Amino acid sequence: MIGMTPPAGPADPFWAQALRRWNTVVWVLFAAMAVSLAVMDASDASRYGALALLGAVALCYAVLDRFPDNPVVRPHGYLVVLALALAGLAYLRMSYASLFMVTLPHYWMFGRSRHASTVFLGLAAVATLTGSWLRNGWSAEFFGETVVGTLIVVAVGVLIGLWAHSVVEQSTERARLIVELEQTQARLAEAHQRQGAADERERMAREIHDTLAQGFASIIVHAEAARAGTGRSAQQLRAIESTARDNLAEARALVGAGRQQIATGSVARTLGRVLDRFAEDTELAVDRELDDIVCDQPARIALLRCTQESLANVRKHARATTVSVVLTKGPYGVELEITDDGTGFVVEESAGFGLVGMERRLAELGGELTITSSLGDGTRVLARIPAGDGEAAR
Numbered sequence: 001m002i003g004m005t006p007p008a009g010p011a012d013p014f015w016a017q018a019l020r021r022w023n024t025v026v027w028v029l030f031a032a033m034a035v036s037l038a039v040m041d042a043s044d045a046s047r048y049g050a051l052a053l054l055g056a057v058a059l060c061y062a063v064l065d066r067f068p069d070n071p072v073v074r075p076h077g078y079l080v081v082l083a084l085a086l087a088g089l090a091y092l093r094m095s096y097a098s099l100f101m102v103t104l105p106h107y108w109m110f111g112r113s114r115h116a117s118t119v120f121l122g123l124a125a126v127a128t129l130t131g132s133w134l135r136n137g138w139s140a141e142f143f144g145e146t147v148v149g150t151l152i153v154v155a156v157g158v159l160i161g162l163w164a165h166s167v168v169e170q171s172t173e174r175a176r177l178i179v180e181l182e183q184t185q186a187r188l189a190e191a192h193q194r195q196g197a198a199d200e201r202e203r204m205a206r207e208i209h210d211t212l213a214q215g216f217a218s219i220i221v222h223a224e225a226a227r228a229g230t231g232r233s234a235q236q237l238r239a240i241e242s243t244a245r246d247n248l249a250e251a252r253a254l255v256g257a258g259r260q261q262i263a264t265g266s267v268a269r270t271l272g273r274v275l276d277r278f279a280e281d282t283e284l285a286v287d288r289e290l291d292d293i294v295c296d297q298p299a300r301i302a303l304l305r306c307t308q309e310s311l312a313n314v315r316k317h318a319r320a321t322t323v324s325v326v327l328t329k330g331p332y333g334v335e336l337e338i339t340d341d342g343t344g345f346v347v348e349e350s351a352g353f354g355l356v357g358m359e360r361r362l363a364e365l366g367g368e369l370t371i372t373s374s375l376g377d378g379t380r381v382l383a384r385i386p387a388g389d390g391e392a393a394r
Contacts, residue, residue, distance in 0.1 A: 029102050046092040053085040053092075075110035076120070082106060083124040090131030100128045100150065104157040114165050118158060125154045202360075205353075215246055239281055266292050267300045267334075268327060271307050275325060278311045287324040293334055299385050302361050303327070303336050306369070306383045309354045310338040318342025318379065333367070333386035344373045358383070 060081045064074050086100050107124065111117025129150055219240050268290035279286040295303070307325065314320055320342030328335050358381075359369045367385035 049092050050089055053088045057082055057085045075112065076116065079107060079110055079120040079124075083120065083127040086124055087127035087131040090128045091135045092131075093135075100124060101153050104153070104161075107157070108161040108164060114162060117161055117165075121154060121157055121161070125150055215244070219244060235280070239277075242277070267295050267303050268292050270300065270304055271325065271327060274304065274307055274311070278315075278323075282315055284314075284320065285322045287322065288326075290325070290327040291329055293327060293329050295334060295385075298365055299334065302365055302367070302385060303334065303383065305361060306336060306358050306381070307338065309358055310381045313354065313379075314340045314342060317345070320378065330384075333384055336381075336383040336385075338381045339378060341378045344375050344377045344379055346375065347371050347373050 060078050064078045067074070082103060086103065089099055103124065104121070107121040108117045111120055129147060223240060271290055272288070275286050275288055278284070311323070314323055318340050320340035322341050324337075324339045326335075326337040328337075355369075355371065362369050362383055362385060365385050367383065370382040370384075371379065372382075373379035
């Protein structure tokens with residue numbers, strides 16, 4: 001490939017190596033042809049003059065290769081020196097004008113752009129023709145051989161150079177697109193990793209809040225009541241022990257599998273045990289209507305956590321006397337309704353982690369959470385999960 005500015009990106013080593021190889025080939029051909037012409041030159045004056053001009057070109061290129069800090073000015077300066085040297089060589093001897101053909105790749109290697117390469121190629125052609133004209137004058141031989149031959153060489157060089165530039169630009173664009181694609185993929189992978197870590201932290205926080213935190217809160221309530229000596233110390237100590245055992249089991253499940261597992265089968269029996277303990281701990285009246293519904297594991301966990309969170313809020317905030325829990329299977333899935341006759345609250349002003357956790361837990365299963373409450377009128381929590389027989393619709 002005729003050397004161009006190598007494209008940036010993964011293809012850099014290939015293009016840089018190809019450019020170095022082509023540059024070496026060009027210089028070997030140029031040197032071999034120039035030395036051969038100089039050796040065959042019968043005139044000492046023209047021979048020494050040609051060697052001096054060739055030495056100036058070689059020196060200029062050596063400086064360019066040794067100090068490549070300014071990649072715009074110095075390559076163009078080298079091309080100017082090369083064009084002037086070709087003019088001098090053509091003036092010294094007609095055969096030296098043929099060196100112009102060997103130098104064609106230099107204009108595309110160091111021109112840096114189509115326009116600059118074409119301009120310097122034209123400058124070298126004009127310089128070569130000018131040197132030949134000054135030596136031989138205007139003649140039919142000069143016009144028929146030198147001018148026509150030079151123009152043909154220039155036309156072929158321009159066509160090859162433009163084609164090579166087009167190929168290199170396409171390769172450069174592909175390399176740029178590959179780099180952008182790799183960078184985009186890396187950013188997406190990093191974003192997915194961050195999002196996955198954030199989702200996992202949120203899930204763990206929700207599980208800890210719905211299990212361990214609620215259990216510890218219950219233990220604290222029972223411990224405070226037992227310390228106050230309300231006459232139910234033995235019962236409260238049993239409740240503390242039971243809750244502590246449950247918390248230990250939940251902690252082991254979190255550390256081991258990372259996800260909680262509850263008994264398979266009817267979710268009504270699971271909720272019934274939760275309601276029994278709640279009634280025993282709080283001495284509130286608990287009305288229940290629990291249909292015998294079979295759900296898959298994610299749906300059972302969601303319904304259980306919604307029930308536990310709602311009952312915990314009743315215990316901590318509602319100051320209620322009666323709680324009602326209804327579990328039914330409606331036309332659109334499973335419905336869990338929990339109501340109390342407590343003090344109520346303003347839903348729009350509440351943004352607790354528990355309520356948000358319930359809403360997100362249901363949303364993961366395609367369900368929804370509806371909370372209805374007002375000050376003095378109690379609270380109604382309605383959880384819906386679209387579920388078929390034995391499987392939750394995600």
